Each structure stands twice: as structure tokens, then as C-alpha cells.
Amino acid sequence: MKTILLIEDDTALRENTAELLELENYTVFTAPNGRVGIEIAKKQLPDIIVCDIMMPEVDGYGVLEAVSLEPSTTQIPFIFLSAKTEHKEIRKGMDLGADDYLTKPFEEFELLSAIESRLAKAEILSKMSDSASKKKENEGDVHNLNELKNLFDDTGIIKSFKKGETIYREGAHSNNIYLILDGIVKSHKMEESGKELITALHKPDDFLGFTSFADNFPYQETATAVEEVQLAGISKLVLKNILGRNQNVSLELMNVLTENISEIKEQLLQMAYSSVRKKTAQTILQFTRIMNTKPNEAIRISRSDLASVAGIATESLIRTLSEFKKNGLIEIEGRNIKILQLKALEDME
Numbered sequence: 001m002k003t004i005l006l007i008e009d010d011t012a013l014r015e016n017t018a019e020l021l022e023l024e025n026y027t028v029f030t031a032p033n034g035r036v037g038i039e040i041a042k043k044q045l046p047d048i049i050v051c052d053i054m055m056p057e058v059d060g061y062g063v064l065e066a067v068s069l070e071p072s073t074t075q076i077p078f079i080f081l082s083a084k085t086e087h088k089e090i091r092k093g094m095d096l097g098a099d100d101y102l103t104k105p106f107e108e109f110e111l112l113s114a115i116e117s118r119l120a121k122a123e124i125l126s127k128m129s130d131s132a133s134k135k136k137e138n139e140g141d142v143h144n145l146n147e148l149k150n151l152f153d154d155t156g157i158i159k160s161f162k163k164g165e166t167i168y169r170e171g172a173h174s175n176n177i178y179l180i181l182d183g184i185v186k187s188h189k190m191e192e193s194g195k196e197l198i199t200a201l202h203k204p205d206d207f208l209g210f211t212s213f214a215d216n217f218p219y220q221e222t223a224t225a226v227e228e229v230q231l232a233g234i235s236k237l238v239l240k241n242i243l244g245r246n247q248n249v250s251l252e253l254m255n256v257l258t259e260n261i262s263e264i265k266e267q268l269l270q271m272a273y274s275s276v277r278k279k280t281a282q283t284i285l286q287f288t289r290i291m292n293t294k295p296n297e298a299i300r301i302s303r304s305d306l307a308s309v310a311g312i313a314t315e316s317l318i319r320t321l322s323e324f325k326k327n328g329l330i331e332i333e334g335r336n337i338k339i340l341q342l343k344a345l346e347d348m349e
Contacts (some may be wrong), residue, residue: 002119003027005046007037007063008081009055013104017050020108021115034058038066041073048119050111053082053093064096068175077118081106095172125157142242145252149205151242152179156232167223167231168209174219176233178208183229184291186305187221198308201226201290209233210257226305276312280320281348283310284330284337298336 004026008014011032018028029044031037035057041049049067053060060080067073080093083104093101099121100114142148156179161167167185168174185202199221202208208231211217243250283306284299293299307317321337324330329345331338339345 001025001027002048003029003044003046004115005029005031005037005041005044005049005051007031007034007049007051007055007060009033009052017111020111024112026115034060034063037063041067041076042070045072046076047122048077048079048115050079050081050115053080061092061096064093064098068097075122077122079114079118081111095169097173097175142246142249144249145256148242148249148253149179152232152234153181156234159231159233161225161229161231163225163227165225165229167225167229168219170220170222171218174209174211174217174236176209176235177239178231178233180204180206180208181230181232184226185223185229186226186309187223188308189221196304196308197311198305201286201309203290203292207253207256226301275349276316276320277323278348279310279312280306280317280324281329281345284339285345288339296338298331298333298338300335301337302335 004021006014006018006021006028008017008030009032014030014032018030021028029040029046031040033055034051037049037051038058040046041063049063051060051063058066060082064078064080067076067078077099078097079100079102080098081102081104099118102110102114142151157176158181159167159178161183167178170189180202182204185206185208186198187200187202187208188196188198191197202223208223209219211219243253286309287293287299287301287306291299291301303318303321304314307314310317321330321332324345325332329339329341331340
């Protein structure tokens with residue numbers, strides 16, 4: 001019989017919800033506040049936790065952080081239950097690692113459906129983990145970078161994001177490393193003036209999310225899907241163990257990260273010293289390479305993203321694109337940009 005820990009300071013709601021869950025053949029532990037909830041979670045190790053946000057002593061965010069840091073409870077699925085419906089509160093909960101979010105008042109079937117789906121997912125992941133463990137007695141069997149990427153693909157947690165959706169935000173805890181399976185991702189920061197600066201573009205087969213191997217070290221920038229994206233993620237702890245046992249893999253990965261740093265430096269130099277025309281041309285070519293665009297095929301990209309990568313004002317970029325179009329270097333239709341004279345853009349001064 002599956003066990004549920006329900007943490008809720010509203011006595012009536014806590015008792016009614018517990019009764020509902022018990023009628024569905026769950027064993028239910030209850031707690032009136034976050035402090036008691038953390039103690040019960042560590043002692044009982046429930047199969048899933050359903051937790052309110054606004055509570056005395058320790059709020060829901062504090063509970064999630066506490067169970068995430070404890071090895072014995074870190075894998076327990078976590079559902080937030082709260083009357084807060086503001087987007088920023090929902091986003092905060094998901095950024096901290098919550099699996100789902102239900103708002104009060106909720107229908108019985110909504111709660112039961114959320115619990116059943118999260119328990120099913122946890123069981124599937126557990127079986128996958130067991131299968132992977134049997135297939136490889138230890139993680140030291142990874143001998144090169146290609147095998148490391150295969151490990152991501154075979155055993156990583158797959159996540160999908162729609163165009164424009166945030167993958168992670170600057171300041172959020174970075175406990176996972178990702179491999180991009182499909183789609184383009186932009187890393188970006190917000191300047192004090194409110195202007196977005198794209199720091200890097202990532203394509204399929206690129207790693208994403210490297211910060212520090214220290215637990216819960218915050219992301220230094222935000223990552224957003226430029227188009228529909230699919231990622232495979234594994235924990236930093238797993239990757240750290242692999243690299244610790246395989247010097248060759250560590251060196252190959254170091255080379256990749258070094259190349260990434262060199263590309264970023266080159267982009268910064270271009271932003272600092274190149275003309276607006278050259279910045280625009282090089283940025284179009286960069287997006288074409290990253291998006292693996294074929295000859296005579298248009299790229300579809302927002303003007304703000306182009307300007308952000310180039311490091312120029314959107315108005316300046318639009319004027320330059322109009323100039324390129326007038327001179328027959330590119331063709332523009334809506335957001336689509338098609339290169340007509342590749343050599344001319346490459347030689348732009």
C-alpha cells in the first residue's frame with residue numbers, strides 16, 4: 001500500500017483530504033506544519049508528499065528544500081497544494097524542484113490524478129534505474145564522450161519544452177546537467193537596464209547547465225527554448241562520479257567546455273569591436289550554423305534574439321537587415337530570413 005505525507009495547517013482541509021486519500025487505499029501521514037512534516041518525511045519515507053505553501057514555522061518551500069537535501073528523501077515526488085495562483089509563485093515552486101502544483105479549491109479527481117501520475121512516474125524511473133544498474137555494475141564503464149552522451153540518452157530524465165518556455169532561471173538551484181537531444185536553446189542574462197543579453201546558443205548534442213559541481217549552486221544565467229526542445233538530464237552527483245573514475249572522459253569534456261569558452265570570447269570581441277553591419281551578418285551566419293539550416297533555406301528567428309546575440313539595439317538591427325535586403329544579400333518574409341549571398345555576409349566589414 002502506497003504512503004502519502006500530507007502537510008497542511010488548515011485542520012478541516014487536512015482531515016477531509018486525509019479521509020479522501022484513505023478511502024482510495026492510501027496510508028496517510030499528516031502534519032500541521034512544515035517542521036513536523038520534515039520530521040515525519042525523514043522517519044516514515046513516504047512514497048509521495050503533498051504540501052501546502054503558506055504554513056507556520058516552516059513554509060512549503062522550506063520543506064521542499066529540506067527533503068531535497070536529505071539523501072533518503074530527495075527522490076520522493078513532491079506536490080505543492082496552495083491557494084496562491086500567481087504565476088511567479090507557481091514558477092518558484094517548480095524551479096525549486098516540485099513535481100506538480102495544485103491550487104485550492106481543487107476537485108477530488110484533480111488531486112487523485114496528480115498523485116497517481118507522479119507515483120507511476122516514480123515507479124517507472126525506479127525500474128529504469130534498477131535496469132541501468134544491472135546493465136552496468138558501476139558508472140565507470142563510460143570510456144569516452146560519445147558513451148557519456150549515450151548514457152544521458154539511455155538513462156537520463158527526458159524533458160520537453162515549447163518554444164519560448166524557460167528551462168531554468170538565473171539563481172535557481174542547479175542539481176542537473178542536460179544534453180540537448182533536439183532543438184535550440186539560448187542562455188541569457190538581464191542587464192540592469194532591463195535589456196536581454198544572449199550569452200550563448202546551444203544546439204542538439206550540446207551539454208547544458210554546467211555551473212559548479214557543488215550541490216545547489218545557483219545557475220548564473222537563464223536558459224530558454226528558441227524552438228521546441230527535448231533534453232536528457234542526469235544529476236551532477238552521477239556525472240561527478242563518472243568523471244572521477246574516467247580521466248579520458250574528463251579530458252574530452254574539458255576540451256568541449258574550453259571550446260565553448262573560446263566561442264563566447266570571440267562573440268564578446270565581435271560585440272565590442274565590430275561594426276553594426278558585421279555584427280548583424282555574423283549573427284545571421286551563427287544562427288544558420290546553430291540551427292543547421294540548409295542552403296536556400298530560411299531561418300525563423302525573432303529580431304530581439306538576433307539583436308541580443310549581436311549586442312546591438314533592435315532598431316539598429318532592423319535598419320541593417322533592411323539595408324541587406326535592399327542590397328540583395330538576404331530575403332525577408334515576416335520573421336523568416338533567407339541568405340542570398342553567403343560570401344558577401346562572410347566578408348562583411
